[in-house]
Amino acid sequence: MQRVRSHALNLARRECGDDHFRAFHISSSNVTDNIAVADDLIKRGMVASQADQVEEALSIFQQAAGLVPNSGLPHFLIGAELAQAGRMDEAEAAFATAVVLAPELDMARYQLGLIQFTSGRVPLALVTWEPLFQRPPENGLQRVVHGFAALTQDDFDAAKACFREAISLNRDNEALNRDLQMLLDRIDDQTQGPAHPEAGEQAVTPSAVSPEATEAAEEEPGLHVLLSNYQHHGPAH
Template identity: 30%
Template sequence: MNASSLNAQELMHLALYASENDTPDKAIDHLKQLLKIEPDNGKALYLLGALHAEIGMHDLAVEEMARALELDAQLPDTARFQLGLLHLTAGRIDDAEETWKGLEVLGTEHALHLFKTGLLHMVRDEFQESAEALRAGIERNSFSEDLNNDMRRVLRDVENAAGSESSKPADSGDSQRMLLSIYEKQEH
C-alpha cells in the first residue's frame, strides 16, 4: 500500500505501531506524511517531537512540542510536562518553569505538579525537598508506570546527591531516557 493513499487516522495508527515496535524512523515518516494531510494536527506534532527527542534532536523536539501545545489544548498534561523536561535537560530552567506553569491548574497534589516541583528543587540543589516531592509524585501517579520508573531513577540520583551534599545528581543518561518514553496515551 502506498503511503500517499493512507488517511490521517491510518497514518497515526501506523506511527503509534512503529513507535511501540522500536522503529522510530518509520514512525517519523508516517507522522510527516500525516502532517502533509493535516498540518495543524497537534497530537501528530507532539508525537513527532517526542520521537525527535528520542533520537537526540532536542531543539527540533522543543519546537514541535511547543507548537503542538499551541494547536491542541486537549493534549494530555504529560505533553506539557515533557516539553518542560526538554527545557530542563537543556539547562533552560526559566523556560521549563514557564512551560510548567500550565500544570498549576492540576493542583499541588497531582503527580505531574509534584514531579515538576521535585525536578526544580533538584536543579537548585535542594535535594531533601526534591526527594520529598518526587516520592509524593510517585505515590500519587496511577496513570503511567513508565513515568514512575523514570522518576525513581531521578530520585535515586537525588538521594545519592543528598548523601554527599557536595555534588549534583550524577547524570548517568537517565535524564535523557526520560524523554524516550512517550506518555501520549495518558489522558491526564
Template identity: 35%
Template sequence: MTLCDDIRLQELTTAIAANNGDEIAHVDRALADFPDDPRLHFLRGSLLAGIGRPIEALSALKAAVALAPDFAIARFQLGFFQLTSGEAGDALSTWGPLALLPDGHYLRIFVAGLTYLIRDEFAAAIEQLRLGIATNEENLPLNGDMQLMIDRISELTVGDAADETMSATSLLLGQFSGRPH
C-alpha cells in the same frame, strides 16, 4: 483544526512500536496530512529527543504546546526537556499553567518536585517525585523517568558526592541532557 483519526493514530503507534528505524518518517507522513494535530508534534518531539536531536525535539514540543496550550503532558514534557537542557527558567515558565491542574494531579506533583530540585532542596524534591509516582497511574513510563531522577539525586547527594564548584542539580541535569523523556 483537523486531528488525525483514531484508527490512523493507532496504526502510527503500532508502526512506531515496531521500532524499524523509520519512526520519524511515519510521524512526518501523518503530520503532512494533519499539520495542526498537537499529538503528532508531541510524538515527533518525543522521538527526536530519544534519538538525540534536541533542537528539532524542542521545536516539535513547542509546536505541540502552541497548538494545544492545555495539552498537559506535552507542556510537562516540554518543561522537562527544557530543564534537562539547562533552561530551568524556561521550564518553570512552561510549567506555570500546570498549577491550574487539580490538587493531587501527578503532573502538578512532579512539577513541585522538580521545582524543589531546581532550588537544590533535594529531600523535598525526592519526597514530591515519590508522591507523584505513587499518584500517577495514567503515564507509567513517566514514572520511570522520575525514578531515574530520584536515583540520580540520591547518588549525587550522598556524603560529599556533589562537587563543591557545581551544585548537585547541575551535575544531575548534565546526566539527563539529550536522553529520551
C-alpha cells in the same frame, strides 16, 4: 528503563478511538475523512515506533500532521520519536508546536519543559511548566514540576517528597514512574555520598548516577530524555 516514546505511546493509546483529533481543536465538519485517515496513520505510526523504526514512524506521524494541521497530537508523537533519536533541537520544536496547537496536552508541555530544564534553560522551563504548576495537587505532573522547582533551590527533601507523591498519583504511565524513581535514586546518591560538592554546585549530575542506573542505561540504548540529557549536557544551572 522505558524509552522516551513510552510517554507518547501511552497517551496515544488512551486517545485513539475516542475522537482524539476533535479533542485537539478539530471543529470543521469538512475534515471527517482526514480525521479517519489520520487516526489510522497514528495507529500505524505507533506500531512502527514500537518496532524501533524511527524514520518510518516519523514519516507516518508527519503525514498525519499534514492531514489534521490543527491537532497537537501528531506533533507530540513526532517530538517523542525525535527525542528518542537524540535529535533534541527538532524534538523541542515539535513539542513546542504540540503545545501551541493543544495547550491542554500536559505531557507535551512537560516534555518540552524537561528538554529545556535538562539543557540548562531552567527559567524557560519553569515558564513552560507554569500551567502545570496551576493544576490541582492531585495531578501527578503538578507534583513533578514542583519537584523540579525544588531542585533548583537545592531543596532535595522537598523534591523527593514531590516525586514520591507523583509516583503514587500516577497510575497511567509506568514509564514516567520509572524515570522519577531513577531521579530519586540519583538524588539519594548525591545527598548520601561521602562528600558534598562546593556551595552552589549541589546539582544532580551524571556522576551521581548509581551503578544500577548506569547498568540499566547500558542495557537500554533508547534511554529516556531525562537521563540522556544529563549525560550529554551536564546538570541544569
